[in-house]
Every structure is written in C-alpha cells, then in structure tokens.
Amino acid sequence: MESKQTSMVKVENLEVFYGGIQAIHGVSFEVFQGEIVAMIGANGAGKSSLLKTLAGNKEYRSGVISFMGKPLPTRTYQFIEQGISLVPEGRKIFVNLSVKENLMVGAYAVKNRSVINERLEEVFDLFPRLKEREKQPGGTLSGGEQQMLAVGRAMMAQPKLLMLDEPSLGLAPIIIDEMFEKFKRINEAHGTTMIIVEQNAQLALETAHRGYIMKTGKIQMEGPSQELLNNPYIQEAYLGFGEGGSCDA
Amino acid sequence: MGYLEGIAISASINIVCICGLVILTGYIGLFSMGHASFMCIGAYAAAILTKYYSFPFIIALLIGGAIAALSSLIIGVPTLRGKMSADCFAIATLGFGEAVRIIMSNISHPYFGGARGMSGIPAYMNLGWALALAFVSIVLTLNYARSQHGKLALAIRDHQDASELIGINIFREKIKCLMYSAFFCGIGGGMMAHYYTYMVPNVFNATISNNLLTSVVLGGVSSVTGPAMGTAILTFLPEVLRFLSNWRLAIYGLVMVLIMRMRPEGLLAHKEIHQPIVQLVRFIRSRTVRSTDSGRG
Numbered sequence: 029m030e031s032k033q034t035s036m037v038k039v040e041n042l043e044v045f046y047g048g049i050q051a052i053h054g055v056s057f058e059v060f061q062g063e064i065v066a067m068i069g070a071n072g073a074g075k076s077s078l079l080k081t082l083a084g085n086k087e088y089r090s091g092v093i094s095f096m097g098k099p100l101p102t103r104t105y106q107f108i109e110q111g112i113s114l115v116p117e118g119r120k121i122f123v124n125l126s127v128k129e130n131l132m133v134g135a136y137a138v139k140n141r142s143v144i145n146e147r148l149e150e151v152f153d154l155f156p157r158l159k160e161r162e163k164q165p166g167g168t169l170s171g172g173e174q175q176m177l178a179v180g181r182a183m184m185a186q187p188k189l190l191m192l193d194e195p196s197l198g199l200a201p202i203i204i205d206e207m208f209e210k211f212k213r214i215n216e217a218h219g220t221t222m223i224i225v226e227q228n229a230q231l232a233l234e235t236a237h238r239g240y241i242m243k244t245g246k247i248q249m250e251g252p253s254q255e256l257l258n259n260p261y262i263q264e265a266y267l268g269f270g271e272g273g274s275c276d277a
Numbered sequence: 278m279g280y281l282e283g284i285a286i287s288a289s290i291n292i293v294c295i296c297g298l299v300i301l302t303g304y305i306g307l308f309s310m311g312h313a314s315f316m317c318i319g320a321y322a323a324a325i326l327t328k329y330y331s332f333p334f335i336i337a338l339l340i341g342g343a344i345a346a347l348s349s350l351i352i353g354v355p356t357l358r359g360k361m362s363a364d365c366f367a368i369a370t371l372g373f374g375e376a377v378r379i380i381m382s383n384i385s386h387p388y389f390g391g392a393r394g395m396s397g398i399p400a401y402m403n404l405g406w407a408l409a410l411a412f413v414s415i416v417l418t419l420n421y422a423r424s425q426h427g428k429l430a431l432a433i434r435d436h437q438d439a440s441e442l443i444g445i446n447i448f449r450e451k452i453k454c455l456m457y458s459a460f461f462c463g464i465g466g467g468m469m470a471h472y473y474t475y476m477v478p479n480v481f482n483a484t485i486s487n488n489l490l491t492s493v494v495l496g497g498v499s500s501v502t503g504p505a506m507g508t509a510i511l512t513f514l515p516e517v518l519r520f521l522s523n524w525r526l527a528i529y530g531l532v533m534v535l536i537m538r539m540r541p542e543g544l545l546a547h548k549e550i551h552q553p554i555v556q557l558v559r560f561i562r563s564r565t566v567r568s569t570d571s572g573r574g
Contacts, residue, residue: 083442108444120439122432124499133432137444181443
C-alpha cells in the first residue's frame with residue numbers, strides 16, 4: 029500500500045545507551061500515518077529499546093524524535109495523552125485485576141463514561157474471548173488471552189500510534205495468526221498507525237506495509253514489505269530460506 | 278472487664294492505623310518501616326489541640342490526621358519521584374521514623390515536653406469511640422480499595438512500567454496512597470494519646486512500625502479486613518499467651534512463622550471477611566428476582 033505521506037513519527041540520529049553500552053547507533057526513520065511498520069532483527073538488535081524510547085520508557089542520549097510534528101512529552105504517563113501507546117514485551121497484564129478492570133485501567137485518561145463503554149464494546153467485539161472472561165482475574169488467562177487483553181488495554185486509550193513489542197512471544201501458532209489478523213483489522217477500522225517488533229519476520233512482513241531490518245543497533249535495510257520478503261539476503265538471514273531449503277515457519 | 282476493654286481499645290487503635298497501611302503496603306506495594314512517626318505526629322497534634330485549645334475530640338483527631346498526611350510529603354516527595362526503587366522508600370521511612378522520634382524528644386517547648394513527654398491529655402477515648410472509629414476506617418478503606426484508586430494501586434504493584442505506559446501518573450498515585458496511610462496512622466496516634474492520657478516520644482519507636490507492617494503482611498495483601506483481623510489477633514495473642522510468662526514471645530514468633538509458612542500471601546490475601554455474606558445476599562436476591570420474573574412471565 030502506498031501510504032498517505034503524512035509523517036507521524038520522525039526519528040533522526042537517535043542514540044540510546046544502557047549505562048556505557050550503546051544499544052542504538054544513530055538510527056533515523058520515519059513512520060507515516062495509517063501504516064503498519066514491521067521492525068525485524070535478531071536478539072539485541074535494539075528493536076525493543078527503540079520502542080521503549082518512543083513510548084517514553086527509556087531516555088535517549090541524543091537525537092531528535094518528533095511525533096505529529098511536535099517533540100515528545102517529558103514524562104512517560106503523558107505519552108498516552110499524545111496518543112502513543114506501547115504494548116510491552118511479555119504482556120505485563122495486571123494479574124490481580126479482572127479482565128474488565130484491566131481494560132478500565134487502560135482507559136485511565138478518559139473521563140467520559142459513555143466513551144469508555146463504547147470502547148469497551150469495541151474491544152469485546154474485537155476479542156469476544158475477553159467478553160467471556162470479563163470477571164476473571166487477568167492472571168488466570170491463557171497466554172493468548174493475556175496478549176489479547178494487553179492489546180485491548182492499549183486500545184482503550186484509542187492511541188494514534190500503537191506499538192507492539194514481540195506480540196507473538198510464547199503463543200501457539202494458531203493464536204499468532206489470529207492476533208496478526210486482528211492487528212490488520214484495528215489498522216483498517218481505526219486507521220491506527222502501528223509499529224510491530226517481531227522475531228517472526230515472515231508474519232510481520234506479511235502484515236505490515238513497510239519493514240525495517242535492524243542489526244546491532246542500526247537500520248540495515250528498509251523498504252516495502254513485499255520487496256523485503258522477496259529479497260534473497262533477507263530470505264536467507266531472517267526467513268529461513270537458506271541453502272538447506274525452506275523450513276516451516 | 279476493664280482489662281478486656283483495654284485490649285479491645287488497643288486493637289481498635291491498631292485497626293485504624295492498619296487501614297491506612299493496607300493501602301500503602303497491601304495495595305500499592307510500598308513497605309514502610311516508619312509509620313509510627315505519623316502516629317507520633319498525629320498524636321501530638323491532636324493532644325495539643327484538645328489539651329491547650331480545647332478542641333472537640335473528633336475535630337482534633339481529624340486535624341492530627343491531616344497534619345500527619347501533610348508531613349508524609351516530606352518523605353514521599355523526594356523518595357517516590359522518578360525511578361527510585363521501593364527499597365529506597367523503605368529505608369528512608371526507617372530513617373524518618375527515628376528522626377521524628379528524636380526531634381520530638383528534643384523540642385523543649387512546654388506544649389511538647391521534650392523527652393519527658395506530654396501528660397494530662399483529656400481522656401476522651403472509650404470503647405464506643407474506639408469501635409466506631411475502627412468501623413468507619415474499615416468501611417472507608419474498603420471503599421477506597423474498591424474504587425478506581427484501589428485498582429490503579431494494584432496495577433502499579435503488578436507492573437509499574439506497564440501502568441506508566443497506559444498513562445498512570447505513578448508518582449501521584451503513590452503520594453496519594455502514602456498520604457492516605459499517614460492520615461489514618463495520624464488518627465490512630467491521636468486515639469492512642471487520648472486513651473493513655475500520657476505519652477513520651479519513645480513510645481512511637483520502630484517496634485510499633487514493625488508491628489504495623491507485620492499485621493498487614495500477616496493479614497494478607499490486597500485485602501482490608503484480612504489485615505484488620507490480623508492486627509486484632511496480634512494484639513490479643515500476647516495477652517492470651519500471658520500465662521506462659523517468658524515463653525509467650527517465643528510462641529508468638531512461632532505462630533507468625535507458621536502462618537507465613539502455610540499462607541505466604543497472608544491470612545486473607547485478595548479476599549474480604551464479608552465476601553461470603555455478600556455473595557449469599559446476592560444469591561438470595563438473584564433467586565427472588567428470578568422468581569418474580571417467572572411470576573410475571
């Protein structure tokens with residue numbers, strides 16, 4: 029899909045450190061409104077650090093990040109008001125709260141009761157399984173259901189930019205496909221811009237419009253997903269179409 | 278009867294203090310080792326108001342609680358800001374507790390009486406007041422815990438990062454919980470002052486803080502009535518075991534070890550005492566509603 033060329037996130041020369049260790053080396057990229065962008069790369073490539081920085085959960089040493097033409101807010105909790113939301117790696121469900129309470133906490137910044145109920149219905153419509161388990165504590169859900177809840181919780185704030193950190197981690201393959209279908213649906217229904225960080229490169233690129241390949245804190249390659257999927261180097265390094273023939277993903 | 282009444286009043290005072298600490302420790306997950314200091318501040322404030330300015334008892338208690346809540350900002354603002362860990366808070370409160378006790382011992386102003394303490398505080402406290410205040414505290418705290426504030430506190434305890442990412446101002450929520458807890462400890466301190474009619478700063482030492490913390494952990498996390506029951510047990514137990522003379526503290530310790538061994542999350546973790554009753558009432562109501570529905574149909 030050719031994206032509407034309205035810039036949403038613009039990152040220039042971003043450098044992020046953990047103590048003395050540099051995780052991101054001068055990364056620049058741009059995400060446009062309404063598109064799904066996949067970030068692919070091995071462990072330690074800096075994908076998660078990038079998302080955390082964009083969500084305000086990690087401070088950066090240098091570089092410029094602008095969101096909808098404005099600089100990022102200073103405090104983490106203010107990011108959601110601007111419309112930036114991150115579904116963290118490992119889901120981080122509130123295990124002691126019920127499914128509904130988890131969602132209600134997600135709508136923390138919304139004061140209007142009817143808006144909250146409307147969004148609650150939308151989330152239950154998207155994930156009917158959550159409706160079934162409305163009163164159950166979050167900790168008793170299966171991995172897939174917890175991921176649905178984590179996405180639903182983020183959707184309660186109706187973000188403009190939804191970032192997903194390893195949404196397939198530890199899920200059964202059938203659930204993973206379902207999840208990514210839902211991401212497409214959210215994107216189409218609300219025009220939500222998404223950045224998906226994924227190990228499952230094949231699936232992420234099939235879902236996304238564009239992709240970035242990260243390696244050791246730098247962006248190695250970028251382009252429309254179809255192009256990346258057909259690139260022989262990427263096929264070999266990330267999609268498992270090596271010398272030994274293809275292996276099932 | 279006077280003896281039993283005395284224990285009941287002590288237990289009620291502890292319950293009032295616990296109601297505050299439940300929110301801080303059981304809900305948002307911050308451990309305080311110095312909440313006796315807020316009791317101390319509340320006690321002195323209330324006692325001075327009733328003794329020297331002849332304020333009505335309840336107003337003095339409330340003002341004492343409010344002053345304790347405000348003073349909690351002194352420790353809360355610097356330690357709960359930013360990414361400071363909960364351990365820092367625990368250690369800072371330990372220091373704060375000692376500091377308040379020592380400052381109170383050294384105020385030579387005649388109202389305070391320094392290390393000799395205050396005496397001649399009007400004896401307003403009786404069993405009726407004690408039980409009423411304990412009951413009101415429990416109801417208020419249950420409501421607080423059930424409200425959105427309580428849910429946010431639980432969310433922060435579960436995953437601080439995730440709650441910040443969904444837009445919760447963690448600092449504000451923590452301060453809110455701290456002030457709430459200090460308020461109730463302040464009231465508890467005021468009750469104590471008007472019960473004993475005499476107090477020295479050394480009463481509010483680390484042992485009291487530790488006992489409060491123990492009751493909350495023993496009673497159960499994310500429960501209000503559990504810790505309330507826990508503190509009642511811990512207040513009565515040493516008295517019940519008094520016939521064992523020197524062995525009673527050993528037995529007291531053993532009971533605590535056994536409870537924590539068998540119920541690591543506390544006696545009533547995530548539950549409330551009245552829940553079975555509420556469920557029963559709901560069940561009966563749903564039965565009657567159904568029967569009237571079927572009657573209509």
